[in-house]
Amino acid sequence: MQTLSSDNVHVVLAVWGARFIDDFLNFNLLSLLAPGNVPLLANTYKTTFVVLTRSQDVMVFEASPAFQKLRLICDIEFVAINDLIMIANHSTTLTHAYDRAVRRTNDAMLQTYFIFLTADYIMADGSFRGLMRYMAQGYSGICAGNFQVLQNKMTPFLKRHIDPINHVLQISPRALLKKSFQCLHPVALASFFDENHLHNYQANRFFLRHDAETLAGRFYLLHMLCIKPETTQYQVGASCDYSFIPEMCPSGNVAIIDDSDDYLVIEAQPVDHELSLVRFGAYQLKKLAAGLSEWTTARHRENAKKTIYYHVNDLTQAAKTTIDGKLNRFVLSIATYLDKTKPRAYRNHPYWIGAARTFDNATEVLREKDPQGNVGLTLLDYTSKAKKWYHRFFGCPPSVFIWHHRWLEYKIVKSSIARFIAGDDTIVFFDSHQLSFMQYGRWLEKNRHVTHQHHLQNLSDIQPVIQKLNNQQFERCLFFVELPNLKKLEKYLTAVRPILAPHGKMLVVLHDHQRKNDSSNAIYDLKEEFLLRMNYFNHVDYHIQQVQTIHNTFSLLGLMTTRKINYYFNHSKKRRALMYLLIGAPGMLVSLVRNSIAWMFATTRGYCTHVLVTLDLPSQSEDV
8 A cells, every 4th residue: 555645544434323334334335435535545645444333333344345345445443432322412422423533643633634424425436536636735624515315216326336246336426416416305406596496494505506417506514524633722612514624723724625526425315304394485585594693603604605516517617607696696695684693603602502511411311321222311302491491381291281282192101101010120112212202211210110221223232231131031011112113023022022021011102203393294193004014013922912092182283383383483493482482372271271171081082192002922811
């Protein structure tokens, strides 16, 4: 291996969870192995590939043939981040993980280029070649932009370009771009500011379609692709894409890669990714500026002055001038409103304060509890003042006050669970990070004295739990499972069978997984969806003893109300909060009256919110 530069390069990847690791190993890594990417980089710089992940996931990487090929190209180091992974706090974890990768090099960071990757990026061949040209010019920070494509539409195309023998995904920038233009994600489509049929007031990038094979963009938020720190005394006071560039590159010696021929990555996302943010209709500049004013720093606003071009064919200077003029007029029109507000500080950014406080609180919890499950950490739920006041007035689910619109369903669910469990002879598994599931963790521990609780990021997490229990058996097993994840149920049931007593029982809790920000306005029937998936309960070791459905139409009304508020006021947090207050006050009184006379209403009709399925061993049920 020949290296020509005295500088080091650390290619840094932070990834955890089965889905994201699989995406990286099956696509992202293969694109990095293209000749113009990591192999070329390693021939010029002493390159180390740093993987930030859970310690128990290292074996998954080591088993990958593509990863073994990477070992032949550059050095590889694994850095454990078990202590950083927090439920529903991805951005904070990512920032702390990247920070760990930089700080572990100590003073050597000043002679090291850090290239920060994410698992869902697909990189065109030659992207690192283009990046290296910027590195050679001596920039301390190099930023890049990207856009989202539909994962399900791109996957067949990507698979056709994989060399299964050499484990390489080699696609030229223009070929990748041509296909990507046909598979733009709705979130990307909503960022075309001049097409007037979609908008997204939480967008951080905006595009102009010059023709069928050319688009250009202005980015408030850019990916901090590559940084060679100028100082070791930086602080982290915001997420990495807000703070790393101004903190590590205080001189402002920063470049933005502005041409897809030089650097191109696409971000492959599921179709429902952030779909709830997309609205029909044209942008209103005042609302758009209001949304941007809530989070943009001075660096973000400076980013938007630079045009990034994406083109399948050669682009003339005249075309670039025309495109740049249109984008300038758009950004200046936003600035008319945006400049009336001060930029946010990149230290102690308002978005970071609550997230960092939650992270610190969660870390404190982990010092006292077994971190295997991360159970209950979501209950910290970004301990903002607004959330604290909400819990003060309405209670913390599932232990809410009688004037909460979901009081009745929570009461019934808790009663059913309480009758089922057997104190310390009960073990609980959560297969979802959703608050509507995880919020039961604290209630089970404090009110029902259930201490054996575990969260499953993937099926492989069950085995270490079983080994640690050392043949202990439980009378009751409680499983909180998302309805779409019922396909995993048979494997779950098989895995926990060794720790369930011969006469033990299992309770599977399913709930309406719609969220207030769900993209769908259609209300589906949970009971019907459950019936369509009942075949997943046809397990050889268990027998359905009882199915209980729980209904609460007030839950549906609350869901529809919050959706409408978010729809009309998603450009302004303050206005959303005001509307919640104005509508919530009378809603609280109506809920109080209704719940006070709940005994008058049937609980077997209306909107179904939960399905509880009790299982036992066939031999036991036959003996009864």
